[in-house]
Amino acid sequence: MTLRVKEVADLVGISVRTLHHYDEIGLLTPDQTSESGYRLYSDENLDTLQQILIFRELGFPLKKIKEIVASPSFDRQEALILQRKILIEKRSKFDKMIASVDKMIQHLKGEIHMTNKEKFEGFDFSSNLYEQEARERWGDQAVDDSNEIIGKMSTDDQNKRMEKMEAIYTKMAAIRHLPPDGVEAQDAAHEWYVWLNQIGSYSLEAYKGLGQMYVDDKRFTKNIDQFGEGLAAFLKAAMAVYADRNKTK
Incomplete structure (x- = not known):
């Protein structure tokens, strides 16, 4: 099954222009083109697009993503496993920060009192272990x-x-x-x-x-x-x- 660029854009929630740009820079080129010139994306193209968008969410530049997914040594399953670990760790950090923000709102309303130390509980700006591993894995x-x-x-x-x-x-x-x-x-x-x-x-x-x-x-x-x-x-x-x-x- 193949999808046109507008169908992919609607499915994923990104712009047609973004997909055109990915094609222009050689990051994601659709497997087929119809006789009338429409880009046709395969299931494998969509799998690659998912990986690209996750890498983008994790802060990788497009140039580096292109190097990663085009590498002969690139393992899609390995990438997904590591990406999942990074996202889970980020989610954990955000959950802790949200909890601190909720308490701060209560503090400002006068419902509770927070010490200065408590105001920054959950604000961990140390590096993400798995993110560092990813950058060493694909950046070196x-x-x-x-x-x-x-x-x-x-x-x-x-x-x-x-x-x-x-x-x-x-x-x-x-x-x-x-x-x-x-x-x-x-x-x-x-x-x-x-x-x-x-x-x-x-x-x-x-x-x-x-x-x-x-x-x-x-x-x-x-x-x-x-x-x-x-x-x-x-x-x-x-x-x-x-x-x-x-x-x-």
Whole structure:
């Protein structure tokens, strides 16, 4: 089933001009055009449009959205799962802020008294964990490059890569009681940096940021610490030392 541009605009609640603009910039080009020149949108086009509008709601610029959805490594289901997490966290923040606003209205009416601290309960302006993950996932060219390289590998090569990664983790787990700025730790940090750059292009700053994510995101911590309790924190420290030391070289 196909829909004309006006039908899509009415269905979605956006303007025809917006759809024309998406087509003009190559963000969303309809699969078909009728003999009379009408744009005809397929079900797959509508699926892509849904993703575009969610990304827009999350603050992604159109240029970046185009790069994301056009990437060979783009996984629509993965994107939806992460988008859902971001939206749920945003909803939770808004619910708390609404509750504070309702209390403030009561306060102004003289029905209740609020302390200054209570007036700002629910006003959390720290970063959204999943939103940061999304921006790192789709905003860092190194990650996209890595996925593309891995996708071209044979299954055997991919398995060897995973075995090497696990070997590095195991090695670092065995020395995690040592100082992260020591020779053993820094040799392992170098080995990990080389491994990452064989499938991507990680700057020293990005490498340091990746280590920070190992402790900031509890999912990373849980997976890494399977090799040894406290390994994620040790990795973060060793990677930071490695990045800082090599910036001056």
